[in-house]
Amino acid sequence: MRHSRILAAAVWVAVLGVAGFGAAYAVASWPTGTRRIAxxxxDATLVAAGRYVATASDCIACHTAPGGKPFAGGLAMETPIGRIFSTNITPDRETGIGAYSLDDFDRAIRHGIVPGGTTLFPAMPYPSYARLTDEDVRALYAFFMVGVEPVREAKRANEIAWPLSIRWPLALWRKAFAPGGAATFDPERYPDPQVARGAYIVQAAGHCGACHTPRTLTLQERALDETSPAYLAGGQVVDGWFAVSLRGEQAEGLGRWSAADIVATLRGGRNREHAVVGSPMNDVVVHSTQHLDDGDLKAIAAYLKTLVPGPSSATYMADRSTARDLANGRGAGRGAELYVDNCAACHRTDGLGVPGAFPTVAGNPTVLSPNAVTLVRLILDGSAxxxxxxxxxNLGMPGFDWRLSDEEIAQLATFVRQSWGNAAQAVSTSFASDVRRALRHERSRDDRGVQRQATSP
Structure with a gap:
């Protein structure tokens, strides 16, 4: 009798499992209707407008492989589920998007659905692009169909292990978390037209939240606009670099930056005290923001300066005692010794660097970030x-992985995070070791990629 009950329960569990799977598959497979745009x-004016929107959207950065043709795809992107290779978005009819209608293009850009109904991986930021206006989508389509050279380049297969490589569950993710047609941008929400323009660029074309907004365990952004304090609050590690908060925190965010500082950084990659670090944001500046007009850069800055501070784990209050001690040879501890030996020539004993050339480390949001991966990576591998x-x-910082142990890296990083008035959590030796190991894996993977390209027909 007992065995019969166990068997019956197992049968019911199996039936419910099959029914649940069937229901999920049915929901995922149900076609998504979208509004057609005229x-x-x-014409030349529309193509030029589309070129500008594509620049603001930084399409070329993700859809161009190193050494490849513009927009022909093939760039490898590291994601939590594996490596995804970007697609060819040139107007080649066989391997690109040349056969797309305007409606096909709109469904891919704003809804994440390609012809045939397959859902795109959200490495394509369609939750942000959902806010693009009809006019900008039309202009983008004109640019990609007329203003881009067609390139025959087949897409490389993604390197995602089964079962995460199964595509139909992505439709469930899209239907649950991507706003689609419900995300129409409303400029009337903002009392200032300049702030409204900045909000549109940041939220839509610029898709800043794709990197600078924290994500949940199911990988959707915690917020898509400033109605949530999570928006642009930092928290993602992108290609090994931590995306800092763009909100108003005094230590970890842009609270002590002026609007002019933001404009200068977006235009030139640096301002008098700070500089962009890491390849992801470098690409944004080189391919996108430096080419935007002054009015749009000022609008972006105006919008970012409206964002109130979020929670902060670090503080900064300028303190010259560290500078005095180092200048007089009184710096205590191994971290101080390492700083003087390896860093002070450029960043100075006062931690203020050289204006416009070598960034300050005192009060630097990258130094004070809750995740110290960027700082440790900079010490290990350098950057330009x-x-x-x-x-x-392109002034550069050398890497010191060849001369500093994991313990010394941790001591140096901790000293920088806790001097000149900086007050952030210490860096452990094990954390430094983990970052070093990740860098070695990254270099090995890149070397294999170069070899594979060299031997491909």
Whole structure:
């Protein structure tokens, strides 16, 4: 009798499991209807407008592989589920989007659905692009169909392990978390037209939240606009670099930055005290923001300055005692010794660097971030500033992984995070070791990719 009950319960569990799977598959497979937008002929004015929107959207950064043709895809993107390779978005009819109608293009851009109904991985930021206006989508379509050279380049297969490689569950994710047609941008929500324009660029074309807004365990952004304090609050590690908060925190965010500082950074990759670090944001400046007009850069800055501070784990209050101690040879501890030996020549004993050349480390949001991965990575591997039209010198910082142990890296990073008035959590030796190991894996993977390209027909 007992065995019969167990068997009956198992049968019911199996039936419910099959029914649940069937229901989920049915919901995922149910077609998504989208509103059609009216098209118009791709004249020169519309193509030029589309080129500007594509620049603001930084399409070329993700859809161009190193050494590849513009927009032909093939760039590898590391994601929590595996490596995704970007697609060819040139107007080649066989391997690109040349056969797309305006409606096909709109469904892919704003809804994440390609012809045939397959859902795109959200590495394509369609939750943000959902806020693009009809006019900008039409202009983008005109640019990609007329203003881009067609390139025959087949897409590389993604490197995602089964079962995460199964595509139909993505439709459930899209239907649950991507706003689609419900995300129409409303400029009337903002009392200032300049702030409204900045909000539109940041939320839609610029898709800033795709990197600078924290995500949940199911990988959707916690917020898509400023109605939530999570929006642009930082918290993602992108290609090994921590995306800092763009809100008003005094230590970890942009609270002590002026609007002019923000504009200068977006235009030239640096301002008098700070500089962009890491390849992801360097690409944004080089390919996108440096080419935007002054009015739009000022609008972005105006919008970002409206964002109130979020929770902060670090503080900064300028304190010159560290500078005095180092200048007089009184710096205590191994961290101070390492700073003087390896860092002070550029960043100075006062931690203020050289204006416009070497960034300050005192009160620097990257230094004070809740996740110290960028700081540790910089010490280990170095970095170079973006080379832009107004600031072409790509000044660089060397890496010190060849001469500093994991313990010394941790001691140096901790000293920097806790001196000159900086007050952030210490860095452990195990954390430094983890970052070093990740860097070695990254270099090995990149070397294999270069070898594979060299041997491909």
């Amino acid at each position: 098209g118009e002929g791709p 500033m973006a080379s832009t039209e107004i600031a072409p010198s």
